[in-house]
Amino acid sequence: MTTDDQAKGSGTDPAPGSIQQAVTQKMAAQNVDVAQPAPPARKPGKTRARTPQPGAEDTSENPFRTLMRRSRAPEPATLVIFGATGDLAKRKLLPAVFGLWQDGLLGSAFNIVGVGRQEMTDDQFKDFVIEALKTSKETDQPHPGALEKFRDLLYYEFGDFGTDEVYGLVGQELDRAEEAHGGRKNALFYLSTPPSLFEPISNGLGRLGLADESEGWRRIIVEKPFGRDLASARELNAALHRVWDESQIYRIDHYLGKETVQNLMAIRFGNTIFEPLWNRSYVDHVQITAAEDLGLEGRAGYYEEAGVVRDMLQNHLMQLFTLTAMEPPSAFDADAIRDEKVKVLRSVQAITPENVGEVAVRGQYGPGVIDGEPVPGYREEPGVKPNSNTPTYVAVKLQVDNWRWEGVPFFLRTGKRLPKKVTEIAVVFKRPPLGMFPGATERNVLAFRIQPDEGVSLKFSSKSPGQEMVLREVVMDFRYDAFGAQLESPYSRLLLDAMLGDATLFPREDEVDRAWQIVSGLLQAWESTPAPDFPNYPAGTWGPEAADKLIGPDRRWRRL
Numbered sequence: 003m004t005t006d007d008q009a010k011g012s013g014t015d016p017a018p019g020s021i022q023q024a025v026t027q028k029m030a031a032q033n034v035d036v037a038q039p040a041p042p043a044r045k046p047g048k049t050r051a052r053t054p055q056p057g058a059e060d061t062s063e064n065p066f067r068t069l070m071r072r073s074r075a076p077e078p079a080t081l082v083i084f085g086a087t088g089d090l091a092k093r094k095l096l097p098a099v100f101g102l103w104q105d106g107l108l109g110s111a112f113n114i115v116g117v118g119r120q121e122m123t124d125d126q127f128k129d130f131v132i133e134a135l136k137t138s139k140e141t142d143q144p145h146p147g148a149l150e151k152f153r154d155l156l157y158y159e160f161g162d163f164g165t166d167e168v169y170g171l172v173g174q175e176l177d178r179a180e181e182a183h184g185g186r187k188n189a190l191f192y193l194s195t196p197p198s199l200f201e202p203i204s205n206g207l208g209r210l211g212l213a214d215e216s217e218g219w220r221r222i223i224v225e226k227p228f229g230r231d232l233a234s235a236r237e238l239n240a241a242l243h244r245v246w247d248e249s250q251i252y253r254i255d256h257y258l259g260k261e262t263v264q265n266l267m268a269i270r271f272g273n274t275i276f277e278p279l280w281n282r283s284y285v286d287h288v289q290i291t292a293a294e295d296l297g298l299e300g301r302a303g304y305y306e307e308a309g310v311v312r313d314m315l316q317n318h319l320m321q322l323f324t325l326t327a328m329e330p331p332s333a334f335d336a337d338a339i340r341d342e343k344v345k346v347l348r349s350v351q352a353i354t355p356e357n358v359g360e361v362a363v364r365g366q367y368g369p370g371v372i373d374g375e376p377v378p379g380y381r382e383e384p385g386v387k388p389n390s391n392t393p394t395y396v397a398v399k400l401q402v403d404n405w406r407w408e409g410v411p412f413f414l415r416t417g418k419r420l421p422k423k424v425t426e427i428a429v430v431f432k433r434p435p436l437g438m439f440p441g442a443t444e445r446n447v448l449a450f451r452i453q454p455d456e457g458v459s460l461k462f463s464s465k466s467p468g469q470e471m472v473l474r475e476v477v478m479d480f481r482y483d484a485f486g487a488q489l490e491s492p493y494s495r496l497l498l499d500a501m502l503g504d505a506t507l508f509p510r511e512d513e514v515d516r517a518w519q520i521v522s523g524l525l526q527a528w529e530s531t532p533a534p535d536f537p538n539y540p541a542g543t544w545g546p547e548a549a550d551k552l553i554g555p556d557r558r559w560r561r562l
């Protein structure tokens with residue numbers, strides 16, 4: 003094959019129905035020139051690797067569009083945020099929407115309706131949003147005049163979410179949006195409220211006919227936590243399904259919107275060198291860590307009820323686990339990927355009250371030191387009960403009963419007030435069958451740094467220079483900043499996907515259900531038996547000692 007041929011591709015069409023064909027079709031639909039050389043790397047900055055789509059570009063009057071290449075943009079639509087005055091909306095959602103809009107990815111035929119319980123005029127809400135954008139660390143640098151233009155897109159309605167009136171007002175906003183920018187009455191409803199309101203809001207929208215798609219698409223994003231146990235998650239799913247079809251429901255898990263989490267699939271299924279090793283023959287074990295140095299950040303009311311299992315393990319860590327352990331999907335689409343994710347969850351042995359002592363460790367932080375500063379223990383945090391039994395740390399050992407992973411343990415750990423913020427997936431390989439060389443005792447490790455310092459590293463043994471044949475561990479490191487683009491907020495990615503009707507990165511009903519089943523026995527055991535040793539790790543340390551025993555004796559947690 004000549005270099006020219008290589009640039010054009012091999013000339014062989016991808017097999018019908020293959021992933022390659024699906025990707026090629028998707029790229030063609032997005033008007034991405036498959037044979038085009040990669041664009042020059044950008045300098046790090048706020049400009050993102052995102053581009054508007056054919057069609058949308060012509061109708062857009064947004065003067066702040068900065069991107070040069072074209073990809074995808076949704077149809078005219080209204081984003082309705084229930085709980086628009088809340089913490090999540092202020093810090094994450096509104097900045098994410100602003101970033102998408104400023105990059106020209108939402109077109110001009112787009113507006114936002116905030117819905118809340120506080121009495122406010124449209125103007126007061128506009129002021130509130132602009133202030134939130136100015137104060138959030140997540141807001142992209144606004145172009146001159148952009149905030150004023152964005153302000154024009156904002157509207158507000160308020161009322162009691164238990165009565166019909168407020169949904170009637172939302173319906174009127176959709177009518178007005180249609181009159182203003184024509185097209186169909188497409189709407190994305192984002193439930194950014196306390197979970198107790200998810201069902202009443204869904205029902206209210208249903209009663210007023212706002213889930214009906216005859217006048218435009220209607221979709222609903224449901225925030226986490228999705229239920230507080232298996233039974234309540236099932237009730238919530240059933241309640242949503244009384245109003246919405248599954249294809250209209252987007253259960254958000256913001257970890258799936260992280261660029262590096264998506265890269266896990268890209269690396270596994272886009273290369274030949276990793277996948278052949280990705281199984282029980284070569285992998286000794288897998289470690290998934292999501293460590294946080296922060297404490298409660300004023301969320302004691304929520305956290306006391308939730309604890310670390312509901313807050314992080316059942317959702318974010320379980321998602322990282324499924325993407326690491328799943329089989330290759332038959333196509334790169336929402337259902338094929340989610341089918342594989344759910345299959346691997348079904349292969350996991352659920353934790354039971356009987357085996358919880360062998361496969362799980364709980365912890366709660368006491369007073370300690372982080373970054374040289376003393377910090378209070380969990381029980382001393384405002385709003386926490388002085389004898390609280392709520393765990394702030396969990397480590398579990400999951401066993402996957404399938405051909406690929408038989409005998410390979412997956413260790414998952416997460417906690418608050420650990421020494422640093424770091425999320426990592428480490429695939430730890432078996433030692434060579436024969437120990438030929440002195441010094442080569444460590445296992446090879448392929449580590450995905452989800453955040454921060456996003457990248458991938460491979461640790462292996464190499465001869466160290468000199469007369470002796472002595473090996474040392476060395477690391478090959480890929481850093482995401484080599485791409486020269488700022489990674490976009492996961493909320494931007496997921497909001498845009500929902501507006502485009504792409505549910506690939508949103509957990510499906512059966513995934514959520516199975517994830518709850520896996521942790522149900524653990525919750526049951528821990529909630530019925532107070533932990534006598536709490537607090538059992540000082541803030542600023544890597545969790546309770548029992549976690550070392552869980553992974554040991556021949557293995558140890560990575561030092562991060």
Ligand SMILES: NC(=O)C1=CN([C@@H]2O[C@H](COP(=O)(O)OP(=O)(O)OC[C@H]3O[C@@H](n4cnc5c(N)ncnc54)[C@H](OP(=O)(O)O)[C@@H]3O)[C@@H](O)[C@H]2O)C=CC1
Pocket residue numbers: 084085086087088089090091118119120163193194195196197199225226227
């Ligand atoms: N904050 C975060 O970092 C994260 C939050 N989440 C999830 O996002 C959702 C929202 O969280 P967050 O923004 O922190 O919560 P907040 O409590 O800050 O805000 C929730 C919103 O709901 C409104 N609200 C609260 N109670 C009622 C009520 N009884 N009737 C009508 N409106 C009400 C609040 O109004 P008002 O302003 O008047 O109080 C506010 O607009 C939750 O499901 C949470 O679990 C998920 C991940 C991270």
Ligand SMILES: O=C1O[C@H](COP(=O)(O)O)[C@@H](O)[C@H](O)[C@H]1O
Pocket residue numbers: 256294313314425
């Ligand atoms: O959902 C949540 O996630 C955050 C951690 O998210 P990250 O993107 O900063 O890693 C966690 O702090 C919070 O308690 C939890 O509700």
